[in-house]
Structures are given as structure tokens and as C-alpha cells.
Amino acid sequence: MTPPRKKKMNLKQRYALMTRGLDWETSYQKMDDVFPYDTFEGIKITDWSKWEDPFRLTMDAYWKYQGEKERKLYAVLDSFAQNNGQLGISDARYVNAIKLFLTGVTPLEYQAHRHFSHLGRHIRGVGPRVAAQMQSLDELRHAQTQIHTISHYNKYFDGFAEFPHMHDRVWYLSVPKSFFDDACSAGPFEFFTAISFAFEYVLTNLLFVPFMSGAAYNGDLATVTFGFSAQSDEARHMTLGIEVIKFMLEQHPDNLPIVQKWVDKWFWRGHKVLGLVAMMMDYMLPKRIMSWKEAWEIYFTEAGGALFEDLSRYGLRVPKYADIATDEAEHISHQNWAIFYQYTQAAGFHTWIPGDDELDWLSEKYPNTFDKYYRPRFEMWREMEAKGERFYNNALPQLCQTCQIPMGYTEPGDPTKIGFRSSVYKDERYHFCSDGCKDIFDDEPEKFSQAWLPVHQIFQGNCGGADLSDVLKWYHMDQGIDNMDYNGSPDQKQWDAWQAARKKVAG
Amino acid sequence: MSIDIKTMNVEPKRQTFAHVARRLGSDATASRYEEGVYDLQATTHFHYRPIWGPEYWTFDEGRTAIKMKDWYVFKDPRQFYYGTYTVTRANMHQTTDRNFAFEEKRNMLANIDEAWREMIVNYLIPLRHYEWGANMNACAVSDAGYGAALTSAMIFTTGDRLGIAQILSRIGIALSEGDGELLDQAKQAWMEADAWQGVRKAIEDSLVVEDWFEILLAQFLVMDGMVYPLVYNHFDTEGQKQGAAALSILCEFMVDWSAEHNRWVDAVVKNAVKESDENRALLSDWYGKWRNIMSEALQPQAAMVLGDGGEAALNEVCEQLDARASKLGLTL
Numbered sequence: 114m115t116p117p118r119k120k121k122m123n124l125k126q127r128y129a130l131m132t133r134g135l136d137w138e139t140s141y142q143k144m145d146d147v148f149p150y151d152t153f154e155g156i157k158i159t160d161w162s163k164w165e166d167p168f169r170l171t172m173d174a175y176w177k178y179q180g181e182k183e184r185k186l187y188a189v190l191d192s193f194a195q196n197n198g199q200l201g202i203s204d205a206r207y208v209n210a211i212k213l214f215l216t217g218v219t220p221l222e223y224q225a226h227r228h229f230s231h232l233g234r235h236i237r238g239v240g241p242r243v244a245a246q247m248q249s250l251d252e253l254r255h256a257q258t259q260i261h262t263i264s265h266y267n268k269y270f271d272g273f274a275e276f277p278h279m280h281d282r283v284w285y286l287s288v289p290k291s292f293f294d295d296a297c298s299a300g301p302f303e304f305f306t307a308i309s310f311a312f313e314y315v316l317t318n319l320l321f322v323p324f325m326s327g328a329a330y331n332g333d334l335a336t337v338t339f340g341f342s343a344q345s346d347e348a349r350h351m352t353l354g355i356e357v358i359k360f361m362l363e364q365h366p367d368n369l370p371i372v373q374k375w376v377d378k379w380f381w382r383g384h385k386v387l388g389l390v391a392m393m394m395d396y397m398l399p400k401r402i403m404s405w406k407e408a409w410e411i412y413f414t415e416a417g418g419a420l421f422e423d424l425s426r427y428g429l430r431v432p433k434y435a436d437i438a439t440d441e442a443e444h445i446s447h448q449n450w451a452i453f454y455q456y457t458q459a460a461g462f463h464t465w466i467p468g469d470d471e472l473d474w475l476s477e478k479y480p481n482t483f484d485k486y487y488r489p490r491f492e493m494w495r496e497m498e499a500k501g502e503r504f505y506n507n508a509l510p511q512l513c514q515t516c517q518i519p520m521g522y523t524e525p526g527d528p529t530k531i532g533f534r535s536s537v538y539k540d541e542r543y544h545f546c547s548d549g550c551k552d553i554f555d556d557e558p559e560k561f562s563q564a565w566l567p568v569h570q571i572f573q574g575n576c577g578g579a580d581l582s583d584v585l586k587w588y589h590m591d592q593g594i595d596n597m598d599y600n601g602s603p604d605q606k607q608w609d610a611w612q613a614a615r616k617k618v619a620g
Numbered sequence: 621m622s623i624d625i626k627t628m629n630v631e632p633k634r635q636t637f638a639h640v641a642r643r644l645g646s647d648a649t650a651s652r653y654e655e656g657v658y659d660l661q662a663t664t665h666f667h668y669r670p671i672w673g674p675e676y677w678t679f680d681e682g683r684t685a686i687k688m689k690d691w692y693v694f695k696d697p698r699q700f701y702y703g704t705y706t707v708t709r710a711n712m713h714q715t716t717d718r719n720f721a722f723e724e725k726r727n728m729l730a731n732i733d734e735a736w737r738e739m740i741v742n743y744l745i746p747l748r749h750y751e752w753g754a755n756m757n758a759c760a761v762s763d764a765g766y767g768a769a770l771t772s773a774m775i776f777t778t779g780d781r782l783g784i785a786q787i788l789s790r791i792g793i794a795l796s797e798g799d800g801e802l803l804d805q806a807k808q809a810w811m812e813a814d815a816w817q818g819v820r821k822a823i824e825d826s827l828v829v830e831d832w833f834e835i836l837l838a839q840f841l842v843m844d845g846m847v848y849p850l851v852y853n854h855f856d857t858e859g860q861k862q863g864a865a866a867l868s869i870l871c872e873f874m875v876d877w878s879a880e881h882n883r884w885v886d887a888v889v890k891n892a893v894k895e896s897d898e899n900r901a902l903l904s905d906w907y908g909k910w911r912n913i914m915s916e917a918l919q920p921q922a923a924m925v926l927g928d929g930g931e932a933a934l935n936e937v938c939e940q941l942d943a944r945a946s947k948l949g950l951t952l
């Protein structure tokens with residue numbers, strides 16, 4: 114007879130044994146040499162063992178769940194391709210939203226994979242380290258599943274084919290790229306605050322909901338499936354974000370001012386990057402879900418308000434300039450679309466003037482601002498286009514040194530006046546779109562003065578030449594194919610031909 | 621309304637992304653591996669020097685002394701992208717789960733002779749810490765390495781090594797008949813027993829190596845190239861003689877994994893060596909250095925488990941690794 118087994122462990126004990134016991138205090142090398150990066154930011158961690166693992170996910174369970182999700186996702190992608198799923202979307206204008214996504218966001222997923230590997234190697238506590246490793250895997254998943262989802266669109270539409278090349282060069286793509294570079298070049302705790310907390314916890318719904326509901330409303334089954342498949346990863350990432358913030362705040366009172374400064378900074382950085390999503394939501398979805406302003410009210414004002422109320426017990430307050438960002442929700446999508454409309458000759462996607470019903474929708478959703486400040490301008494541009502004088506702005510814009518968006522934003526409280534701020538650092542003057550961007554620069558001028566500003570670079574002759582055609586060539590953009598107005602584009606012609614053939618078949 | 625799309629002209633404008641087509645030599649249908657890996661990493665126009673290490677850009681070829689014209693020659697012979705990776709591992713682990721269930725039902729580990737069980741606790745279970753070191757090294761390469769082909773494969777390995785450490789933990793828990801007592805004992809051996817200090821020192825030393833390609837070579841060619849055959853072949857064979865056949869089936873994952881992973885390791889080293897004489901010289905130096913460290917570090921292990929036969933077994937392991945290394949083009 115074999116002896117009966119001893120007592121069973123509960124899940125928590127078992128997970129602790131299987132994972133937490135793996136690390137050890139090194140003695141042949143100093144711990145500070147093995148983990149050189151997790152102290153210089155001034156975050157004080159007195160006891161790593163206080164970290165509570167929120168997931169308790171062993172590697173075999175991870176493989177099993179994730180493998181299952183991948184099987185299902187790729188089955189949908191295969192059938193989407195086989196059945197020419199691109200014919201089922203609402204309108205080919207929609208595809209421009211995914212162009213922006215693949216060129217602007219997908220490379221950041223890869224960058225997130227890399228930097229979560231950085232944290233997965235270099236954070237001293239084994240709990241957050243394992244969580245970071247799994248997130249590194251997840252982020253690689255997001256990059257690759259996005260490419261595989263959009264691969265089919267690339268076969269039929271322009272603007273996708275050179276996405277990594279464009280990401281490293283094109284003027285507006287330096288907005289998301291510099292956002293992520295900023296986080297990766299910061300210390301590990303700031304990265305956690307920037308990406309896991311500010312972006313993935315506080316602001317994530319403002320990216321996720323517009324894209325996924327937008328895809329669903331517009332018949333893009335492939336992107337919807339990818340999005341829902343990524344949702345359970347995101348739930349883990351959000352939990353990591355909130356846990357890290359609480360952990361830092363619980364570990365030592367000296368951490369609060371550091372964390373608050375990061376929350377302020379990354380809220381503002383995130384808000385400016387999300388302006389691109391705002392424009393996508395209000396202008397690029399042929400079938401609209403809700404306005405950016407409505408999304409901001411639900412996902413930031415309400416949900417974020419409740420969150421910061423909860424975090425106030427740690428002394429953390431609502432991010433600085435949250436009120437200004439809320440005020441800007443009335444304007445940001447219109448101002449951004451106007452910028453891209455004027456500079457579509459140098460963009461890798463198409464723009465257009467919204468149709469009448471779409472302008473009416475905007476008037477209804479933005480009663481305080483749209484008719485007064487924006488509709489007249491779009492109508493004027495529409496008239497110009499009708500006369501064969503589609504408006505393109507040939508003067509290169511000045512960029513904000515921090516967020517790198519052209520300086521087209523207006524003063525808080527005065528939508529008729531463009532906001533300008535500046536600072537002098539080492540005898541050079543730097544320009545900003547807002548107080549938020551200026552504050553971020555002033556706090557780290559050495560860092561932000563290094564920014565690779567696309568317009569400066571064009572002027573310095575570092576982007577292929579002085580003419581637009583040189584720059585486009587350097588961007589790997591084909592004139593008249595990837596850029597310019599949607600009207601007259603090859604995308605449009607092909608879509609119209611498909612629609613005509615459909616009518617004929619349907620008879 | 622249903623549409624007969626066959627009557628419509630729905631011709632693709634292109635087969636794949638332009639950067640992939642340039643690598644394939646023409647606009648041909650590309651695999652998911654190729655589209656998911658090629659040129660995914662940003663290469664230029666980074667905005668800010670990392671404040672945690674301003675000597676390099678975030679992604680910087682200078683982080684290793686190995687020089688490559690093209691970092692995407694390091695294609696994975698397994699063609700792993702995230703989907704194929706997770707599905708493959710999930711399938712492999714299903715077998716492992718079945719093996720554990722089989723063992724548990726019969727309580728087979730409990731029936732292993734007491735003295736040999738003690739030996740297993742001393743030679744096998746401490747390897748969970750070795751695996752944790754390998755996990756950190758894989759993650760270090762995934763962080764600092766260059767090009768998505770390498771970094772993606774290395775985050776997969778990161779997960780693999782955590783998974784293997786957890787399988788070893790499960791064996792330890794099963795041997796303890798359900799608690800963590802033997803894991804503590806094995807950790808103490810890793811920290812204090814003379815037989816383990818050489819290996820632990822080698823791992824700790826590798827954790828502070830700055831050149832990520834040296835880490836890759838040291839961990840995945842040299843250290844694994846000795847530890848895996850010694851433990852999962854020679855020690856296991858001895859175990860079978862001692863009535864520990866049940867243990868072999870629980871280690872199947874590691875045996876299969878190692879054979880598969882070596883295909884990747886060999887492809888990487890071979891391509892790096894082939895690139896230039898400078899690379900060959902550097903990699904050969906590193907190989908020699910780590911081979912000597914490891915062959916010494918493992919001597920007490922081999923002697924502990926195999927007694928007089930230990931030296932011969934370790935020599936055989938070293939010879940086989942040397943043969944493998946010279947086949948990859950390294951100079952010994």
C-alpha cells in the first residue's frame with residue numbers, strides 16, 4: 114500500500130510555491146548589479162513580498178487559454194479572407210481608420226513587447242516580473258495578430274504596405290512613436306505608470322471602445338474578432354496597472370509626489386495622442402458609434418472620476434489639466450481633422466469633407482462648438498473642392514516640441530485663438546501647443562529637447578529633399594495612390610466598381 | 621441579398637506588405653511567420669536617449685559586439701509566431717498533464733526507493749532555479765536584442781523556461797506528497813550545497829554579462845548544451861536503473877523542448893558565425909570561456925549522481941557539445 118497523500122494546498126499556496134519560490138538572493142554578484150535599473154527613479158520599495166499576484170496564472174494555463182483564443186481567432190481570419198470580407202464593410206472610407214491603426218499603433222505593440230521584456234528582466238520583485246513577461250508575450254501577440262488581421266486589407270487597399278517604414282519617418286506618426294519612446298526611455302516605474310496605469314487603466318477604453326465598436330458598426334468582422342480576443346489580455350494589463358500604482362503608494366509615502374507627477378504627465382501625453390482617435394471616431398467611421406465628447410464623458414469624466422476618488426485615500430489627486438482636457442473634448446476631433454485635411458498630400462491615408470448628414474450629426478453632437486467654429490470652415494473647403502480647388506496647405510506647420518502635433522490647438526476658453534507657449538533651454542527656444550506640454554518639457558528639458566521633430570528634419574534636408582515629392586519618396590508613399598483626398602483615390606474607384614458590380618449581380 | 625462574388629472582379633492589388641516583398645524578392649504570398657516578424661522593430665529616428673542608459677538608443681545594434689548586415693537572417697526554423705507558439709506549447713503540455721495524472725493516480729513517485737528520491741531532490745529539483753536564471757537570460761535578450769526575429773523567439777523561450785521551472789516545481793511537490801517541503805530543501809541545496817555552487821555562480825555571472833549575444837551563447841548553447849544531456853539523459857538513465865522510470869515520463873516535456881529549441885539555437889549561432897571572421901572569433905572566445913566554466917561547475921553534480929561514472933558521462937557531454945559547436949563553425 115502506498116501512503117495517502119498529505120494535505121492538498123490551496124491555489125494561492127501552490128502558485129506561490131511554483132513561482133514565487135524560484136528567485137533567490139544572489140551572492141556571487143550583487144543584487145544591485147543584477148537589477149541595476151529599479152532604484153534610480155527614487156521609488157522606495159521596502160518589501161517586494163507584499164506584492165499580491167493578481168492573476169496567479171501558471172505558464173501551462175497561459176499556453177492553454179491563449180492557444181485556444183488563437184485557434185478561434187485565426188479560424189475567423191481565414192474565413193474572412195476566403196469570403197472576401199472586405200466587401201462587407203460599410204464604406205471604403207472606413208479602411209482609412211485601420212490604416213492609421215496599423216501605421217500608428219501596431220509598431221507600438223511591438224515596442225511594448227520589448228519594454229515589458231525590459232521590465233520582465235529588470236524589476237526586482239518576482240511577482241511583477243512574471244506579470245511583465247506575460248505582458249511582453251501578449252504585446253507581441255497584439256502586434257502579430259493585428260498584422261495578420263490587416264494583412265487581408267493590405268491586399269486590396271493602399272496605404273498599408275509600408276507600415277514599419279512609415280512609422281519611423283512620417284510626420285504625424287512621430288506623435289505615437291515619440292509617446293512610446295518617451296515611456297521606454299524612462300525608468301521602469303515611470304513606464305509602469307505611463308503605460309500600465311495612465312494608458313491601459315485610465316484611458317484604454319477611449320482607444321478600445323472606439324476601434325472595436327467602430328469596427329463592429331462598420332462591418333469589419335476581422336478587426337472585431339481581434340479586438341474581443343485581445344480583451345481578456347487587456348483585463349490582465351489593466352489589473353497590473355492599478356496594482357503597480359497601489360503598490361508604489363503603499364510601500365512608502367515618499368513615492369506619492371513622484372507618482373503624482375508621472376500621472377499628471379502621462380495623462381496629458383495620453384490625452385494628446387488620443388486626439389487621433391477622437392478624429393477617427395468623429396470623422397473616419399462612416400457609421401458612427403458615439404461622439405468623442407460622449408466617449409470622453411463616459412470613460413474619462415465618469416469612470417476616471419470614480420477611479421481617482423478611490424485613489425484619493427492614497428493622497429493621489431485627479432491629473433493636472435484634466436479640466437482643460439475635458440474642455441478640449443469639444444474641439445480636438447474637429448481641429449485634428451482640419452489639420453489632416455489640409456496636409457493629406459503628405460499623409461498615408463485619405464481625408465474628405467463629411468457628407469451633409471455627417472455634418473448634421475456633428476452639429477447635433479457638438480451643439481456648443483461645431484456650427485460656430487468648424488462647420489463653416491468645412492463648408493468653405495467643400496465649395497473650393499467643388500470648384501476644382503481642393504485645399505492643400507503647402508506651408509509646413511510648426512510642431513509642438515512635446516506632443517509633436519502641429520500647433521493648431523486653441524486657447525482654453527477661446528476657440529478663435531491658437532495657443533502658443535515657449536521655453537528657452539540652453540539658449541534655444543522651444544515651442545508648445547499648451548501649458549500641459551510646456552510643463553512636461555520644463556520638467557525634463559534635456560530629454561525633450563532631443564526630440565526628432567519631422568518638420569525640423571525636413572527643413573534640415575534629412576527627409577529625402579526639399580520638395581514634397583522627395584519627401585513622399587522618402588516616406589515610401591506613392592503620389593496619388595496612398596495620399597490625397599478620398600475622392601478620386603484608387604481605393605474609392607475600386608470600391609465604387611465593386612458596388613456597381615454588386616448591384617448588377619443583385620439585378 | 622447574397623452575392624456571387626465569383627462574377628465580380630475582386631483581384632488583390634498586392635500579395636503582401638512591401639517590406640516583406642523586398643525580402644522575398646518579389647510580391648509573393650508570404651507566410652504568417654514572415655508577415656508577423658519581418659522589419660517589425662523600429663530601426664531609426666528614436667526620440668530620446670534612455671535615461672537608464674544613455675549610451676545606446678532604445679533599440680541599438682551597438683548593444684552587442686556581434687555585427688550583422690541583416691538581423692532578419694535569424695529566422696526561426698520553427699516558424700513560431702505567437703499563435704503557432706502557444707498552440708504548440710499547449711499541446712505539449714497536455715501530454716505533461718496526462719503524465720502527471722497517471723503518476724498521481726498510482727502515486728508512483730512515492731514508490732521510488734528512499735535513497736534515490738533523496739538524490740532526485742538534490743540533483744533535479746534545484747534546477748528550477750537554474751531554469752529561472754535561464755528565464756531571466758532569455759528575457760534579457762528579448763529586451764536588449766536586435767530585430768523582431770530574435771526578440772520574439774526569446775520571449776517565447778522566456779515563457780518556456782518559466783513553464784519548465786514550474787514543471788520541476790510540480791515534481792518537487794509530488795515528491796513531497798503534496799507540500800513544498802522538498803522545494804525548500806532543494807532551494808537550500810541551490811544556495812548552499814557545494815555541488816551546486818559552481819552552477820549557481822555561472823548563472824549569477826551570466827546575469828551581469830552586458831553583451832546580449834554572449835548571454836545567448838552562454839545560456840542556450842553552452843549551459844543548456846551541457847545541463848540538458850547530463851540531467852535528462854545520463855542522470856535519467858541512472859534513475860531508470862534505480863527504479864525511477866516514473867520520473868522520466870514527467871521530464872518528457874524538457875527532453876522534447878530541448879530538441880526543438882536546439883534547432884533554433886543552432887540556426888542562430890550558425891548564421892552569426894557565417895557572417896564574418898570577426899563574429900566567428902568572438903563567438904569562439906565566448907564558447908571557450910563558458911565551456912570551461914560549465915564543464916568544471918558540473919563535475920560535482922556528475923560525481924554526486926553517477927559516482928565513478930560521472931567523469932566519463934561529463935566528458936561525453938562535453939565532447940558532443942564540442943562536436944556540435946564545430947559543426948556550427950566555431951573554432952575550439
Ligand SMILES: [Fe+2]
Pocket residue numbers: 222225251252255
Ligand atoms: Fe497591446
Ligand SMILES: [Fe+2]
Pocket residue numbers: 385513514515516517518545546547550
Ligand atoms: Fe503639445
